[in-house]
Amino acid sequence: MTEKLWVFDTTLRDGEQVPGCQLDTREKIIVAQALEALGVDVLEAGFPVSSPGDFKSVQEISKAVSNPTICALSRAVEKDIEVAADSLRFAKKGRIHTGIGVSGYHIQHKLRSTPEAVLERAVKAVTFAKNLVDEVEFYAEDAGRADKDYLAKIIEAVIKAGAKVVNIPDTTGYCLPVQYGALIRFLKENVSNIDQAIIATHCHNDLGLATANTLSGVENGARQVEVTMNGIGERAGNTSLEEVVMAIKCHSEIPVHTDIVTKKIYETSRIISKLMNMPIQPNKAIVGKNAFAHSSGIHQDGVLKFRENYEIIDPKDVGVEESSIVLTARSGRAALKHHLNLLGFPVEGEKLNEIYERFLELADTKRDIGRKELLSLIGEQMDHSLLVEIQDISYQGAEGKEANAEVTLEMGDKVLTGSSKGNGPVDAVIKSIKQLIEHKVILDEFLIQAMTKGSDDVCKVHMRIMHEGKPYYGFASETDIVLASARAFVDALNKLPIKATN
Structure with missing residues (x-):
């Protein structure tokens, strides 16, 4: 029988730190509910002391979801911890995630402190947090570059102070899998009270090794993985949830299981990509458009x-x-x-x-x-009534605001005009086209790339639509983004497999 591996998702905290990926509270709730449906065990909802918006988001997410433990990040500072606890007061299950840098780099050059003083701060932080919430997790920042004997000493002390989870981050993505796995094994063998806590991995992808390091940590005794959907996060990103979960599913020799509903991975990936405006690279493992x-x-x-x-x-x-x-x-x-x-x-x-x-x-x-x-x-003629061609497009409004659009399409001997409102002109135009066609299609991917430089850029639009569960691709290039989007959508429509006439 395999052991339970706890999946700790930090998409809304570490993932949201990516420039341009910030979400408002409403959007964060949508993501949180998607992650709850996916089956994550712990949801790190934010860093409450960092801003009033983050505090509110943690609070509202605590109200909106029921199954995952809601986690709030803090530094080893009493004010941070108090604010984190306050933000969690509506959570069914709350956890404070507090910690401090433990490598020589962080102790000397960031904290400008001493190993003894850092250990004391760590214990005080965990003790203080333990008085405010039932569950405390301690992160030993930059553990991947820390002295392992000192790391073992501080981990033993915070477990004694009440930490139920000890997070061993490879904060800079420095470790090789053999090094990171050996570090987890060292802690398992040299921390006397390690059986009283769960060891967590938290790996970054600076060398492209985050998933490999995480799996090495699991193989050596870690039982919580800290991950993000699509691997988003600081710099080169965090460990990808979907990669770890599917690697474990594919390899029965790894003696753990998760409660992730894997059939919801692709759907959740797309929700987060769209809301965070973070396109997924086509060759991304598991969720990239070329993965299958x-x-x-x-x-x-x-x-x-x-x-x-x-x-x-x-x-x-x-x-x-x-x-x-x-x-x-x-x-x-x-x-x-x-x-x-x-x-x-x-x-x-x-x-x-x-x-x-x-x-x-x-x-x-x-x-x-x-x-x-x-x-x-093959010498067959297509029924031209099945072809969709754009005759005219007009629109008013700007991106991010309500817009109006009118589209005239030619389909065989018919000329049809439709109009719609949307969140920006592209959305309005696509909705107008959908009004006029019989097919039920879902716009699944939408990517805009600049082909030239300057104010008169030519942009290329790549689209993927889904029809009866199958993908169809459309492409177009124009100086007008709205027109390019419409042409790419129609290009995809014209590839649906409808039989020709004899």
């Missing part, structure tokens, strides 16, 4: 024959409907045949070979192959 996409012919053939040839995770396990077989110049006959079958045109043998040769010529010149292109390759 295959464009190489060898890989496509293997996946189509047996998914586990090239996928160690079933996409459905993280909330992705299915793998994507993307048609590019690297695609093989198996992928082309697969897409033609989806359109209702099974092709075999020499006929497939002939179409494939023409497909390669087209794929060398075109970024994305949709149903229109595939049908032309």
Whole structure:
């Protein structure tokens, strides 16, 4: 039987420290409720003494969620601890997370103190916090670069003072996995009262090792992992929740389990990415748009024959409907045949070979192959009533404010006009288009990239829409962001797999 691994999510504290990712209280509650549904055990809601807004957010999150323990950060300062305790007064289960720097760098150059004085402050902070809340966690900041004997001494002292969780952060992302794992093992073997507390990992990704370090810590005895969704956080980020959880799920030899509802990972990832305006890199493990996409012919053939040839995770396990077989110049006959079958045109043998040769010529010149292109390759004509074309767009308003938009679309011999309000002109235009189409689609990803410099920038918009659980991509480039967004949305719509007419 495996042991419980506690998942401590700090998306709303460490993650929100990323420049440009700040959320208001309403948005933080949305994130907190999503994380509660995901199944996190501890939710670090903020640093209450840092601002009135953070204090209010911790307080309101405490009211809005019931299952996770709500945690508030503080320094080893009485005022911080008092404010943290006050912010938690509505929490069903509250925890104060207090601590201090313990490395030589922090003691000498940040705190300008001595090891003895730092140890005394640590014990006083935990003792004080313990009188205000039931649960106290102590963080030994920069433990990854600390003297291990001194670290063991301070950890033993704070456990004696009442800390139920001791957090061993690799604050600067300095450690190698073997070093971090050995540090956790050293504490397990050299702190006499370590059995009275849970050891927590808290790793940063400065060297790209946060997940590896966290897993090494777990293998050596840590039973709480401190993580963020999408790995967001200070500098290069924190340990990614989804990476740790799925690594443990894939490797039964790691003797722990979590209570994370993995099928909600993708949904939660997208909520946080959207609210924090923090795009997810396409090749991000587990939640990137390419995590289950295959464009190489060898890989496509293997996946189509047996998914586990090239996928160690079933996409459905993280909330992705299915793998994507993307048609590019690297695609093989198996992928082309697969897409033609989806359109209702099974092709075999020499006929497939002939179409494939023409497909390669087209794929060398075109970024994305949709149903229109595939049908032309096999000599079929598309019912043009299924094609969506933009005839006219007008809008009023600015981003972040209510806007009005009117869109005229041409669909075959029909010309339709729709209008809508939205949160900014892009939202209003997309809603106007949705009014006019029959398909039920969800805008799943939306990325804008500048292609040139200056006030007349050309921007490229990448969109992914979901239709019946499957992804479709649209691209467009314009100097007008609103027009580019509309064209990218329509480009994706025109790739939905609707059969041609004979």
